[in-house]
Ligand code: HEC
């Protein structure tokens with residue numbers, strides 16, 4: 001009877017810890033946030049149902065964008081060194097070769113129309129504020145012209161897949177600010193320049209797959225303000241697929257042994273199970289004389 005009472009007390013205490021304290025701590029430390037929104041439904045300035053004209057888009061990009069951005073895959077190399085570009089714009093403008101592949105179409109169109117509101121940075125660059133954002137808004141372009149630009153960017157984006165895509169997406173979407181030391185990837189903008197430009201250092205992301213975990217990264221990259229209100233990290237606007245590629249890259253670099261570790265786990269459990277049976281049989285044999 002005594003054993004049953006002890007068991008009941010243990011079950012009650014474990015129950016309180018599990019169902020009372022743990023979810024409470026979880027809800028304080030990891031508050032529930034809205035699920036990632038890959039439609040970027042808050043952006044409605046450009047009618048993205050318009051079909052774009054690639055040739056006109058090419059002309060518009062050549063007239064408006066390549067003064068700041070390189071587009072290596074379309075034969076427009078970077079015209080300044082990284083250091084000079086960072087000095088001129090605060091941060092090195094990203095190469096646009098893969099933009100049509102990695103960014104969500106609705107985000108990209110609305111970003112060109114108004115970068116600050118698309119990136120959720122109105123708190124840093126309020127309308128009429130003293131500081132202008134480093135990329136001008138193309139809100140003077142007609143929606144049709146913006147969709148032409150988008151169609152052109154989509155037409156030139158290289159078709160890559162697998163690990164090449166993971167790396168390219170990281171380099172083009174995050175690589176102007178973040179390094180990935182474990183993969184010997186150096187951000188195009190220097191640490192000091194980023195700090196001056198953003199007001200905060202952009203951390204090396206080699207280990208964030210372990211320290212932050214996939215679930216956090218999925219929500220955070222989709223909309224940093226939801227998890228870290230007031231952060232200077234911009235919303236980057238990746239499509240769901242591209243965001244998965246970035247996270248896959250972070251995992252390949254920061255947790256390359258994950259698959260191996262998980263497959264070993266099964267064997268360890270099997271080993272413990274067999275060992276427990278053997279230990280039990282051994283105990284029975286040794287104590288058999290006494291019982
Ligand atoms: C005066 C220089 C300048 C011009 C002109 C310019 N950009 Fe940018 N662009 C930048 C800078 C700087 C950034 C990075 C800003 C940041 O991360 O804070 C950027 C970022 C971007 C991004 C990344 C968006 C994201 O979510 O990360 C895209 C896409 C882009 N520009 C497209 C264009 C297109 C298309 C044009 C022409 C219609 C253009 N830019 C013209 C300076 C420029």
Ligand code: HEC
Nearest residue numbers: 173174177198200201202203208221231232233234236246
């Ligand atoms: C224009 C620069 C810029 C770009 C582009 C950028 N980041 Fe950041 N990121 C920052 C800065 C600055 C911080 C630090 C924010 C702070 O301390 O408020 C940061 C913070 C982070 C953090 C840490 C959040 C935490 O919990 O501490 C992660 C993870 C991250 N970024 C991932 C990414 C990924 C992935 C991409 C590309 C899809 C990306 N960032 C693109 C500037 C950038």
